[in-house]
Amino acid sequence: MLSRSQVITCKGAICWGIGEGVKVEEIQVEPPKASEVRVKMLCASLCHTDILRTQGVPFSMFPLAPGHEGVGVVESIGEKVTNLKEGDIVIPTYIGECGECENCVSEETNMCMRYHLPVNGLMPDGTSRISVRGQKVCHVFNCSTWCEYMVSDENYLMKVDPSIDLAHASFISCGFSTGFGAAWKTAQVQSGSSLVVFSLGAVGLGAISGAKMMGATKIIGIDINEKKKKKGEAFGMTHFINPKDYSHKPSSQLVKDLTSGLGVDYSFECAGVASLLNQALESTKVGKGKAIAIGVGTEELVKINWFGLFGRTLKGSIFGGLKPKSDLSFLAAKCKNKDLPLDELQTHEIPLTEISKAFELSKQEGCIKVIIKM
Numbered sequence: 001m002l003s004r005s006q007v008i009t010c011k012g013a014i015c016w017g018i019g020e021g022v023k024v025e026e027i028q029v030e031p032p033k034a035s036e037v038r039v040k041m042l043c044a045s046l047c048h049t050d051i052l053r054t055q056g057v058p059f060s061m062f063p064l065a066p067g068h069e070g071v072g073v074v075e076s077i078g079e080k081v082t083n084l085k086e087g088d089i090v091i092p093t094y095i096g097e098c099g100e101c102e103n104c105v106s107e108e109t110n111m112c113m114r115y116h117l118p119v120n121g122l123m124p125d126g127t128s129r130i131s132v133r134g135q136k137v138c139h140v141f142n143c144s145t146w147c148e149y150m151v152s153d154e155n156y157l158m159k160v161d162p163s164i165d166l167a168h169a170s171f172i173s174c175g176f177s178t179g180f181g182a183a184w185k186t187a188q189v190q191s192g193s194s195l196v197v198f199s200l201g202a203v204g205l206g207a208i209s210g211a212k213m214m215g216a217t218k219i220i221g222i223d224i225n226e227k228k229k230k231k232g233e234a235f236g237m238t239h240f241i242n243p244k245d246y247s248h249k250p251s252s253q254l255v256k257d258l259t260s261g262l263g264v265d266y267s268f269e270c271a272g273v274a275s276l277l278n279q280a281l282e283s284t285k286v287g288k289g290k291a292i293a294i295g296v297g298t299e300e301l302v303k304i305n306w307f308g309l310f311g312r313t314l315k316g317s318i319f320g321g322l323k324p325k326s327d328l329s330f331l332a333a334k335c336k337n338k339d340l341p342l343d344e345l346q347t348h349e350i351p352l353t354e355i356s357k358a359f360e361l362s363k364q365e366g367c368i369k370v371i372i373k374m
């Protein structure tokens, strides 16, 4: 029988350096401190950001225990934890919500100033709860979901209904919610409007789904992978463009061709390809189009065309502008009630012991999400 004060030795995926992929290692997971919670992971999934983090983008810190999408059960809690108890089913959120700071009371942003996006790979007190052969291990943001156990601060965990589909719960802990929220909260898509989503991974499909909920009538999806057409349609896409079929025309022009030359009301860049940001901007209506930048790329700097900005807005979005307590619970309820076709995202499944295959699987044409079973 485990005691809440014991160190747990278990398996976890570790990346030792840039481009080295991940290896399953025996890790030690310390008990939670006062405001922390130790979670026994049940299942996790792969978001493109995990791949970037193992490439040292945008932060280089190793050894790293990746994984920020997942769902687990609370194993033990610190003495000051008030909102969670042992046995609760939780998902990690990489932004918290204190409900009181300038940003939490604002309708404009989800970027809580007290429980902000952690970028140093450590717990809020500047230490780590995971080690491998005596060496401290960093998190991706505030968690490491590709481990059998992980510790997170209670302010970065959200309780979900225990009857929720575990894979679906994992998907809403980052990628899908990010896109969904970008349409719902960041862009606040208007009913009857038009938009284009560049890149149809889980993030882009989420944006399509959020736009459909908001009542958009023309939802264009763009991807260089033809297999994404069916996936986009399953979430509400009305038109698909594969730029490879039109090598002589920029995507922004192809979007204008579908909108009587005017362009769309909103665009969403979900690939993390710098040049697509200009395409996203220029595919919106002159004078009032809004382009939302969601993707994260390997280039540190992005060049924006002056002309593309003519009266248009370019806005960044983190976690889709969703406040974890106020907004994510709405999506979790939709997910629990099976209101969204989230099964469409689940294309591959592997046990944690085969995690080293996950990145290769994610490159397969038919892949949207790789589920990692603990």
Ligand SMILES: NC(=O)c1ccc[n+]([C@@H]2O[C@H](COP(=O)([O-])OP(=O)(O)OC[C@H]3O[C@@H](n4cnc5c(N)ncnc54)[C@H](O)[C@@H]3O)[C@@H](O)[C@H]2O)c1
Pocket (backbone or CB within 6 Å): 046, 047, 048, 049, 052, 174, 175, 178, 198, 199, 200, 201, 202, 203, 204, 222, 223, 224, 225, 228, 243, 270, 271, 272, 273, 276, 293, 294, 295, 296, 297, 317, 318, 319, 320, 368
């Ligand atoms: N801002 C945030 O809060 C946030 C959160 C999650 C993910 N992200 C970022 O969002 C991006 C997407 O993540 P994902 O998990 O959906 O990725 P993914 O790897 O599952 O999907 C990427 C898709 O982009 C397509 N693509 C690649 N190059 C393209 C091009 N030139 N034109 C059109 N399509 C192209 C691919 O075919 C693929 O379908 C990543 O950059 C990720 O780091 C940002």
Ligand SMILES: [Zn+2]
Pocket (backbone or CB within 6 Å): 096, 097, 098, 099, 100, 101, 102, 103, 104, 111, 112, 113, 114, 115
């Ligand atoms: Zn706050």
Ligand SMILES: [Zn+2]
Pocket (backbone or CB within 6 Å): 047, 048, 049, 050, 068, 174, 175
């Ligand atoms: Zn993510």
